[in-house]
Ligand SMILES: Cc1ncc(COP(=O)(O)O)c(C=O)c1O
């Protein structure tokens with residue numbers, strides 16, 4: 001396994017040691033990337049060892065990629081290695097079913113790794129602002145690790161997120177506001193309370209967990225890139241993590257060099273700061289006022305890593321697109337009825353976007369694409385029922 005050589009700032013490239021816990025770059029407050037010495041792992045034979053070693057490993061799921069992850073015993077609940085469901089109607093479309101993760105969303109990957117490292121560093125109290133699913137995931141992994149979790153989330157999060165966080169024994173505060181307000185509270189209180197802030201992109205290891213999605217989709221396609229990856233975008237950790245995975249795969253020589261996937265960031269029209277910045281050609285986003293959408297995970301009015309995402313979208317030849325809640329709900333219903341896949345509202349932004357880009361000709365039916373269903377539709381029965389006007393009879 002490769003030792004971590006250092007952490008590198010995504011903005012000014014300053015490096016620091018990973019021997020002690022780190023948050024943001026001390027020079028510019030940019031997010032850190034974890035860097036390894038990958039040289040000993042170069043070549044196809046190391047890649048081909050992954051499947052063989054996974055069969056004998058005590059740690060299933062995303063830990064099949066432990067050769068490119070920190071060399072630390074994991075806190076795991078079986079996250080990762082989720083199904084790639086081939087669409088019945090679009091033969092070159094795969095739905096990456098992240099609802100199959102523990103806690104029913106892809107947040108499990110990032111928080112499994114962040115809590116693994118928190119335990120490694122001996123941190124005892126973690127805090128997170130969350131749109132919902134990160135809260136549930138942190139609560140679960142903190143419980144598994146025996147670490148305290150302090151969670152701040154909007155008071156109108158999907159009910160499942162509230163219940164799961166309480167059941168896992170986290171300290172939960174419901175906030176009359178958005179994730180940005182929750183983030184402010186964590187920032188104000190963390191020093192006095194002795195909390196380590198495990199917010200999106202404010203510590204280096206959630207990206208590392210999420211990068212496994214990039215390794216995984218490439219391996220599941222036979223170690224080739226798809227033409228495009230559709231990512232329901234809030235804070236953007238998955239998009240950033242997958243792009244990092246693609247760069248590492250190339251450095252490792254584990255993938256044939258070729259066109260990297262076009263990265264398609266999808267948001268709700270009720271909160272689309274990345275789309276607006278992309279359309280205006282700006283380097284960073286502006287705070288989105290009055291963010292509102294039933295795709296709760298996408299209610300991130302000003303993502304911290306916007307500058308990284310915007311760079312990636314441009315470099316990949318991708319796009320940023322937003323659709324209305326009515327379009328999202330209609331696609332959610334369509335995929336449930338016609339494919340048997342109950343998407344989260346966030347996941348349904350990706351299906352709307354795919355069909356839109358097929359229609360505009362940006363993508364051809366023969367292009368292989370991966371659409372991320374970032375969470376299970378079952379975590380959203382209250383918000384989806386409300387959006388669809390479904391009421392219990394009587
Ligand atoms: C189901 C779901 N999809 C997408 C997102 C957005 O994820 P990211 O912050 O990595 O962009 C979230 C975030 O809460 C989520 O819960």
Ligand SMILES: [Zn+2]
Pocket residue numbers: 009010011012013014025026027028029030
């Ligand atoms: Zn920096």
